[in-house]
Amino acid sequence: MFLKNTHADYRSALDPRDAETLGADAAAEVERHLSFRDNHAQTPLVALPGLAKQHGVAAIHVKDEGHRLGLGSFKALGGAYAVIRLVLEEAGERLGCTVDIAKLRAPEVMAVARTMTFACATDGNHGRSVAQGAELVGARAAIFVHAGVSAERVAAIARFGADMIRVDGTYDDSVREAARVAWEKGWTIVSDTSWPGYERIPGLVMQGYTALVREALRELPAPPTHVFVQSGVGGIAAAVAGHLVLEFGAARPVFTVVDPARAACLFETARAGHPVRIAHGAPTVMAMLECYEPSLVAWRILSRTADAFMTVDEEDAIAAMKQLASPVAGDAAVVAGESGGVGLAGLMRAIADPAVKADLGIDAQSRILLINTEGATDPGRYEEIVGLSPAVVAARSRKGEPA
Template identity: 85%
Template structure:
């Protein structure tokens, strides 16, 4: 399914709070924070000229977040960044002065962090980031996971020392339970979704994602004309769309939000003209995007700056994974998890449909930017779908898998 943005706020200016959170100055501060991370390295930008030619477009570039900070996902940029910011702010309140990232390892700041507990709900990747951030600063983490999160993903979070809490139901059920328990125990919720009265911390999480956009803009030979980004609650899509809108203004690229058909909360919100919760049905293979209620902050941004919304089916996501794993001659292989290649799935679906091509203005001059939002964060599931272990696919491009 495909629809153009017809919201009354479409093409209006971002809310000042969102403009401040996602602007160039904020993005520069995120990158400065990253410079203090021991394992920080810029992730690759991969060109796929063979696939671009097959799809009848000018260029495709994929930002490969499967290499980010040892966590294999763009989420590494958000949760840990928010945790660090919150610790520095609390230390500032306790010490009565501004505390800089350069002081993170000092005894005074570590003592503050040790008295803090951060909590969140997760499908897997955000929880890993929050847990890693807590471990870095010496805080405690409690991570809530719903019944659909695999044991492999739970173990990947637990290795950072987090306390794991299983919750019956969906991701949205785990969000509510995490918020309830945190309020009861005085913990700090570090969520990547927002709700009425809870916006600032999710905005910090989204702010962290702007680093990948700044890196990509420096590496791209020309600015993109089109962007397809997958969405769960909408955080990554809103962060990218919002930053690009602020960077390019009226000349910004055409931005399309891609939802799983089985969890299309942003698509249905766009159709309704307001945030809506969709019914929970059959699970989607796009596990990291299986969210049934949009983030209110993300919706506030996307209602203004997204140009279109679309859905992709299970087979589309699998086809994108396999396309990236077994590329056309001359294109490098990319290890993309079940949710990682969904932006590409949207592009492939759009390019094959004359009506969508026309609506988006996709043609032989188009320069498309995509994000591989995750690598093989569940290696067993990846091999089951692709037919090869992630290390074998990575070896085709001379890469190494970092888990």
């Protein structure tokens, strides 16, 4: 399914709060924070000229977040960053002075952190980031996971010392339970989705994501003309789209939000013209995108900045994973998890449909930017789907060597 953005706010200016959250100054501060992380390194921007030629476009680049901060997902940029910011702010209030990131490990700051507990709900990746951030500062983390989160993903979070709490139902059920328990116990909820009265912390999470956009824009030989970004509650899509609007203004690239057909909360919100909660149906292979209600802040941004919304099916996501693992001759392989290649799935589906291709203005001069939002965060599941282990694909990822 495909639809163009017809919302009344389309192409209007960002809300001032969102412009401040996602602007150049805020993004530069995120990168400064990252410079204090011991395991920080810029993630690769992978050019796929063979695939671009195959699809009749000028260029396809993939920002590969499967290498981010040892967590294998773009979410590493959000939750941990928000935790660190919140600790610094709390320390500043208690100590009566501004506390800079450079003093994060000062004894008096660590003493404050030890009194704090950070909670969140997760499909896997966001929880890892929050737990890692809490471990980094010496705080406690309580991570709520729903019934569909695999044991392997739970173990990957628990290794950071987090308390793991299982919740019956869906991701959205775990979000509500995490908020309820955190309120009762006085914990700080660090969610990547937002609801009425709860916007600032999800805004910090989204702010963390701007680092990947700045890195990509510095490396691209020319600005992109088209961007396809996958969506769960909408945080990564809104962060990228919002930052691109602030960077390029009216000359911004055409931006398409890609949803799983089985969990298309942004698509249905765009169709309705207002945030909607969709019914829970069959699970999707795109596990990190299985969300049934959008973030209010993300929708506020995307209603203004997204040009189109589309859905992809299960087989589309699997085809994209396999395409990236076994690329066109001459291209590098990319290890993309079940949700990681969904932007590419959207691109391939759009190009295959002449009407959609024309609506998006994709032609021989188009320069496409995609984000691999996760690597093989569940290696067993990855090998089951792709037929190759992530290690084999990674070992053969040098340009020109077929996977």
